[in-house]
Amino acid sequence: MILPIVAYGDPVLRKRAQEIEPNSIDVKTLSENMFETMYAASGIGLAAPQIGQSIRMFVVDGEPLNEGEAEEDIDESLVGFKKVFINPEIVEEAGDDWGFEEGCLSIPGIRGEVFRPEIVVVRYFDTDWNEHEEEFDGMAARIIQHEYDHLDGKLFTDYLPPLRRQLIKRKLSEITKGKTDAEYRMKFPK
Template identity: 45%
Template sequence: MKRNILIHPDPRLKKLCEPVADLSDELRALADDMLETMYDAPGIGLAAPQVGVMQRLIVLDCVKGESEAPRPLVMFNPRLLASSDETNTYEEGCLSIPDQYAEVTRPKVVDVEWIDRDGKVKTETFDGLWATCVQHEIDHLDGKLFIDYLKPLKRQMITRKMVKLKKELAREKV
């Protein structure tokens, strides 16, 4: 089931998420809903707080090529174990900040640990776009948005655009 994506500024997007204590069928269904929502948007990552659920759950799939098989990842309680000194700069966007993009510099390579949908602890090293995406989504779980990396003026400009967009969307619903 497709979920509604919260638009910045929404106070839930700035809150710290609770760890997932126990995997339930309800949480697995949420992960499936989030993947469906992410693919439909379309996006390459989505965090639970973006759909109003304050739990440490992210989904991502950075496979872009039509010829490549999708690689959907579901991560409960993801955490960074290590990150490289070498950095990458990508133009980031966010489904909660539609049509706004900015360059953000992050570690190029990260080691991440998480619990998969079967309750198994996994660790993997991510590089390039995958590393950027997983860091972006984990930031959501800590109440941090990609615009928080920007200079205040640029961040305020984007926030004003989002306030205007939210007003327009609210008018359309009436």
């Protein structure tokens, strides 16, 4: 089921999400709905707060970033990178910070350069409640860090320099009022 994506300005995007107790919700169905919602919006990651649920869960699929790329340009960190992260915990961040222009399904039409560490180690549960601890690098690490921020009430715009934030202030205000050209269903603050 495709769910509406919560727009910038909704308080759920600024709250620290709650841990999920095993078997308290149907995480398999929820993750299927989240993937379907993410694909319908042409996204590569979606956190539960973005569908209005303040719980610590996100889904990612970085493979679409490799579509249409020449073989030598394929990002190996994204091959097979389709996962569900439940109650994730970033154990370690390492490597040099590198910049990349990020966007967010909750903030359509706005992008900005964000610097993040190149390597991340994450402990998390899958939909069968098996625990994993894995290291990710490059774009996969960035996607995880971006989605993980959503669980702590942070948005990529928080990392932008003050001048850039000032320049997008009006556009952010428009989004909260429902004035956006997003080509997917959204839910706007009341």
